[in-house]
Amino acid sequence: MPDTQALVNDFLNKLKKRKIEGSQATAKQTAELLRSVISQTRMPYTNQASALIHSVKAVGERLIAANPVELAVGNVVRRVLHIIREEDLSLTTAAMAGLNLSAESDDEDDTDRDNHPALSAAAIAAASRSTLRPPSLQTLLEDVPDSAAVPHTSSSGGDSEGKSKSADKSSRSRKLKHDVIEAVNELIQDISTCRELIAEQAVEHIHQNEVILTLGSSRTVLEFLCAAKEKKRSFRVFVAEGAPRYQGHLLAKELVTRGLQTTLITDSAVFAMISRVNMVIVGAHAVMANGGVIAPVGLNMVALAAQKHAVPFVVLAGSHKLCPLYPHHPEVLLNELRSPSELLDFGEFSDCLDFGSGIGAPLLHVVNPTFDYVPPKLVSLFITDTGGHNPSYMYRLIADYYSADDLVLERRTASGN
C-alpha cells in the first residue's frame, strides 16, 4: 500500500506542477496508476466491487483536484469505475446464471427465475447491463431475445449475491480483480493506439489535391495527415501558427520533413485563406457530452470562418478525450490562464507595470487563456478511434463509456462535513 501511495503522490505532484504535457500521456499514466491501485486493493469477502470503486474513487478525486483543467484524468477515472461496474455485473449475472442452472431443482428462493432457465449467461449479462443505463446503439444491436426478462433477472441478481457461498466468493473476488485489471489493460491499449486508429481513417476523409487547414499543433492531426500522405494522397496543408505558443511552427516543420506541401499563415489570416480550404482538421483538448469542443485558443474563430464559407470543420479526438460532463457543469473548469510572459517580455514592459506611481493599480492587464470553446453547431464531424460521428451523437457514444453514477465523483458527505 505505501508503494501505491508514493506512486499516487508522485503523480499528483506532476499533475499539480503541470509537468505532463498532452492528454494522451496524462490519460495513459492515469490508467496505469489506477491499475496499480486496483491490484493493491485488499478485497473483502463481501461487496468487492464497491470496495474497488471506493478505492478508485478516493484516488480519482485527488487526481482530478490536482489538475481540473486536464479533463482526461477525470475521463479515465470514470471509465475505470465503469469497467469495475461492468465486470462486476457480468460476473454476478454469470454466477447467478450458473446458480440458476444448478439450482433448477431446489428453487427455494426465486420462482420468477424458473421461467427462463434457458437464458444464456451472456444474454443475461448484456440485458442486466442495459438496465443500468439508457440503451445505447451497441446494446440495442446485440440480440436480447426476451426484454421482459430483464427486470426480473437483475432484481434477483442482487438477492442472490448476498446468498452466495463464501467459497464461491473468494474465487469470484479473485476473478473480479483479474477481470478488471484485464479490462483496464485493454483501456490502456486503446489509449495508446487511438492515434493510429484515427489515422487509419485519414484516406476516407482527405482527397486528392485538397487543401487542409489546421491551427497550432496536435500529434493526432500530424499523424492523420501523414497517414494520408503515406497512402499516396497528394494535398496541401495550411498551418495557422497558433499564437501565443506558436506550436504551428513546429507542426509545419514536422510536415515539411515528411514531404508535405505546407503553407504557414498567421492566425489572423485564417479568414482570408479559408475560401481556398476544402477542410479544416484540428485536434481537441476535450469533447464535452453535448458535442462542444474545448480546444486551443483561436479555434472558435477558425470554426466561425469555416462555417461562413461552408467548409467542413473536423475534430479529431481519441476516446479518452470524450468527457461525460456538459460544459455548463459547475465542475468543469473551461479554461486556464497562463503566464502573460508568453505574450510579451516582462522587462520591456516593466515600466508599464510600476505600481509605485499613479493610482497604484496596473493599467495594463495581459490575459492569456489556453482554451476556446467551440459549440457543437460549428463542428461538422468528430473522428474518434471508433469512427466518424456527428456532434449530436456524442452523448450516445459517451453513454457507452461511462456510468451515470460516476459523473459526480466528489463525495457529498465529505464536503458536507
Add this chain to the structure above:
Amino acid sequence: MGAQKKGATARVSEDPEELARHPLQAILLADSFTTKFRPITLERPKVLLPLVNIPMINYTLAWLESAGVEEVFVFCCAHSKQVIDYLESSEWSSQPNFSVTTIESHNSISAGDALRLIYERNVIHGDFVLISGDTVSNMSLTQALQEHKDRRKKDANAIMTMVVKQSKPSPITQQSRLGTDELFMAINPVTKQLLYYEDKAEYSKGFISLDKTLIADNPSVILHNDKQDCYIDICSQEVLSLFTDNFDYQHLRRHFVKGLLVDDIMGYKIFTHEIHSSYAARIDNFRSYDTISKDIIQRWTYPFVPDVLCGSSAIKVERQGTYRASDVTLSRSAQLGSFIFIGQGTKIGNDTKISHSVIGERCTIGSNVTIEGSYIWNNVTIEDGCQLRNAIVCDGVILKSGAVLQPGVILSFKVVVGQQFVVPAYSKVSLLQQPTQQDSDEELEYADSTSGTGELRSDKLNGDIAPDLSEIASELGTGGVGYIWKVFEGAYDEEWRHSVAPIPTDKLVKLMLDRDEDEELLTQDGNIISASGELKTDSDGNGSEDDDNEDSRDDYVSFEKEVEATFLRAVHENVKVDLAVLEVNALRLSYNMASVDCGGAIFYSMMKLAVESPHNSASELHRNAADIVTTWQKLLKSFLHDIDEEIEVILKFEEMCLESAKEFAALFPQILHLLYDKEILQEDAILRWADEKEGADESDKVFLKRSEKFIQWLREAEEEEEEEDE
C-alpha cells in the same frame, strides 16, 4: 552523522564528473536579516507572511522543487521555532525526492553568519542555489546551471552566477518597481562577467566611478541601470569557504559581491545569467510586497499562482482576475472590482466595494466598507463604514465602525482601531512598543525573538507614563488597542519610497522639479557636466581628490589609522613581515580600499614612526627613516605593484612634508634617494612624478625644485644607460 560521512566521500572524489552526480542542493535563508517588515516581523518571521494568502516560503520551495532541486537546507534564525513548526506540519516534510532540512541558529545576525554556520555543518557537497525565503520565481534553472558548470570547467575561479532580469527603474524616483534603489551593474557582454555592482549610488552627484583597470582589461563593458537583481545565485562550494575565510563578510551583496569585485588578488569571478520570459523577484520591502502580489494575481509567476498552488477546486479564477474561494459569503450588493483575491470563509456585507486587494480567510467585512489596494490577512474583522486604502492589515485585527486607514498604514497582529478613528498615512501600529534604540545600520539588525514581547513592553515609549490599557487606547481612539510607532528623523523619506501605497503625486512633482533644477545646475557648471559625462577613474591620483565624497574620505582616514596601528604593533611586537602583509590586506578588504591606498598608508605610518622616534638633528631623523625603511621595505614593496602606486607614495610623502611632518621637508631629496636605493621606487616612477609636477603651480613645485639635482642625476644615468645600450 550520515551527512558527515557523505561529506567525506565527496571530498575524496574531486573530478568534475563525480561532482556533477551530486543531487542539486539549495540553501534557503529563512531570515532576511533586516528590519524592513517591522513591526510585523516582531511577531512572525517574514517568510511565513502570507503573499496572496500563501506563506512566502511556499512560493520559494515550490519553485525550488519544480526546478529540480532535491535537497534544501532552510536556515532559520529569527522566530526559528515558528518556521520549523510550519515546515514540519506542511506538505514539504513528506515530499518524495525533495528533502527539506532545517538548520537553526540563534546568534546569527547576517547572511554571512548563516553561511559560515552552514559551512561548519559540512552539508553542501557541490554547486548549490542560494536564495532567500522571500523570493518568487518561475525560471528554469537548467540553462543557468549548465552555463555555470561549463564556466567552472574552463575557469575554476568562476564561483558564482547571479540571476538578473530586465526591469526599468522609474526615471523620477530613481528606484525600481520593487522599491529598491536603482542598481548599476557593469557586465562584460561577451563573457557575462559581472565587473561592477552598486546599489547605493549617489544620485545627487550624477555620476558613478569605475576603476579604469576594468576598462583596460575588458574589450567591451556594458553599464546597465535597467537590470534587477533577482537574488537567486548559483554558487560553488568556494563561496561558503570564502565567507568563512573573510569573517567580516556580512551582507551578500554589499560585502561579498563587492568584496570579490574589488579584490583582484584572489581572482574569483562572478557571472550573470539574464532571464527574459520567466519571472523572478525578491520581496525586500512593503513596496515590493505590493508589486509582487499584483504580479502574482496577474499570473506572471504562473504556475505558481494561488489557484494552482492551492488546487483549483478550492480557489477559482473568474473574470477580470478575481480569485474566489469556494465558500465566500458575498452580499448581492457588494461590488468586487478587478484583481482581487478572497479567501475561504470570508463574509462580505452590503454595498461594500473592493478593488485590487487581497482578503484572507475567515474575515468578516461589514457593509459600506471601501477597500482599495489593501492586503488583509486572516481572521480580520472590519465593521461597517470603514475605509481602507493601500494598507496592510495583519491577522486578528479589528477595525471598529467608521475607522479609516490612510495610504501606507501597517496594522500588526491583533491591533484594534477605535470607532471613527483615522490612522494617519504611513503609520505602523503594533501591540508591541517600538524598540527605543535603533541600530544605525539597519541592514545588520534583525528581529530578535529573544528580545521579543516582554522586554519591549517594559520599554516605555514616552518614558514617564506607564503603558496601561487606557494609555494605549488613547493612541487609537476609543476602544483601540496598540501603539503607533514613531517615524524617525530622516526616515520619513524612506517611508513613502518603500510603502505599500503608491507614491503621492505631490512627491513626484517635487522630485521632478528637483531634478530639473539639478540639471540646470549641471549645465551651468561646465566642470560637473563633463564629470557626469565621462567615466572617471579611481586610481587616477590627481583626480581622486575631488572624486571622493565625504564618506570615502572618512573611510580613508580611519583606514589609515588602522594601518598605522597595525604597523606600530608589527614594529613593537616584531611581527613577521608576511603576517603584517596579511593583516594589512585584511584591513584593505574590510575598508574596501585599493592597494594604492595601502602603499600610501604604510609609507605614511613608517615616516610617522621615524618622526616620532627620538632624534636631535635632521641627519639623525634621516638615519631613523633609513633604518625603518630597510627593515620594512618588504612590507611596503608588497603593496607597490606598479608605477601608479609608487607615484602615489611620492605624492603622499609630499603631502606629509607639507602638513603633518614638516621636519621631513628639508630631507625630501635624501629620502627620495633612499627609496630609490632600496628599490622601493623605480626611476620611471620618480621621473613620471617629476613630469607630472612640471606643469603644476609654483607652490606645488617646491619639492620638485629641491630634488631637482637628484632627478637630473637620474635622467643622466638613464641617458648613459641608453648610450651604453647602443
